Amino acid sequence: MFSYLVDAILYERYAKYLMAEIERIELTEVQTDRTRSSVLINDDPCEQKKKPVIIGKGTNPFQSDFTDEQIEVLTTCINEIQLFTTRISPKILKDFFACKLKGVLKSNNNRQLAYLMQSLNLRGFITDEWQSAIARNELVLGKTKDTPLTRTDLSTATDQINMKQPKGWETIDNYIKQLKKG
CATH class of the missing domain: 1.20.5 (Single alpha-helices involved in coiled-coils or other helix-helix interfaces)
Structure with a gap:
């Protein structure tokens, strides 16, 4: 018991x-529900905080200083090898190197583009950061896709030209020899 x-x-x-x-x-x-219900929900889109623009920085991403004559030579070269799907003018090429294109150019051959830019770089006409400048400013669409070329795309094309020169490399070399470093 x-x-x-x-x-x-x-x-x-x-x-x-x-x-x-x-x-x-x-x-x-109950306390958890209260904290959840006390969360404020704002459906208004928040404004993106704009980064301050540093004067003088990024004004010449390619670090190029082409004369009008050099731009003419490069324009003729680009149009002769049909680097882009459209013919370009000297003004378009100037805007390209200033990263101020009003649109984008579409590449016909990424390896030719890499060869031309790498050749300009090796002769001191543009910076060795040309791949970043093209990618960051979304200047060129790829041949096979309608998206801007990335740094990886351009790096791959550059690696390929180091193994095998692209079609039209002789023409590019002939025109680049005509450029005189000023």
């Missing part, structure tokens, strides 16, 4: 403990 009494007391204490646990869990859930 005594053991029944002990069991009853233990069960009663255990029941109180369980009731307290249930109450604690319910209270925690």
Whole structure:
């Protein structure tokens, strides 16, 4: 009989403990719901904080200083080898090197583009960061896709020209020899 009494007391204490646990869990859930419901939701689009423009920085990403005559020679070269899907004018080429094109040019041959730019770089006409300048400013669409060429695309094309020169490389070399470093 005594053991029944002990069991009853233990069960009663255990029941109180369980009731307290249930109450604690319910209270925690209510508090969690309150914190969730107190979150403010703003459907208005937030304004992007604009980065300050540093004067003088990025004004000449290619670090080029072509004369009008050199631009003419390069324009003739580019149009002769049909580097882009459209013929370009000297103004378009100037805007290209200033990264101020009003649109994008579409490449006919990424390896030819890489060869021309790498040749200009090796002769000191443009920076060795030309791949970044083209990619960052989204100046050229790829031949096979209608998305701007990335630095990776241009790096791959440059690696390929180091293994095998692209079609029209002789023409590019002849025109680049006509450029005189001023």
